[in-house]
Amino acid sequence: MLAFVIVFCGAFAQAVAGFGLALLIGPLLILIDPVFLPGPVVMLVSIITALMAYKGRNDVSMPSVKRTIGGYLIGTVIAASVISILPQRKTAFLLAGLILAAVGMSAFGMRIPSNSGTLFSAGIVGGFMGTVSGVGLPPLAIALQHEPGPRLRGTLAFVGFISIIMAQIALVFVGKIGIREAMLALTLSPAVALGFFASRKAAAFCDGGYTRHIVFILSALSAIMLIARNL
Secondary structure: OHHHHHHHHHHHHHHHHOOOHHHHHHHHHHHHOHHHOOHHHHHHHHHHHHHHHHHOOOOOOHHHHHHHHHHHHHHHHHHHHHOOOOOHHHHHHHHHHHHHHHHHHHHOOOOOOOOHHHHHHHHHHHHHHHHHHOOOOHHHHHHOOOOOHHHHHHHHHHHHHHHHHHHHHHHHHOOOOOHHHHHHHHHHHHHHHHHHHHOHHHHHHHOOOOHHHHHHHHHHHHHHHHHHHOO
């Protein structure tokens, strides 16, 4: 029951901001049972991103997708290659530091350009993070922070769905997703659907000028969670 509530809240947050499920549920579910991370969390993220990608299919920025997806592929391959030998704490601190630096620069007025180089780099970092922890969208969300809410969520969902499928394939290949992980994700999938459908009014409210602030808050929270998880 507790896991169901946690996943519902995470799905609600992701449906409002475009991301957030993995960063909110990962640190909490792992306290219930370490088997939840990364396999079941990554699979649950694939469900919410599929729902959001379908809902926002008319708002997707395809130029941003094309500039980003190659980076996600590279980041995923790198993570799958080194996931068993990574110095976990140092890697987590490095990724968290990059996110906090980007949030800080944006919050204090530095405009991060949404160009080919930025989006490709965000894809590499996001692909790596998504495969290791299921939290792969904060770098892209920061790069797209100035987009309108519907376009931000639609683009994040489209890229997120493609990248999370790549992450699942990689995790199956290295033995991190099996029958047990799939059954856990299936059991909690109704919570994802309920959180998604319950978020509609909140998403419309945030489109009134609050989406960018929520992106900053959730991105910083994701970094803090990564640090706290590895202390």
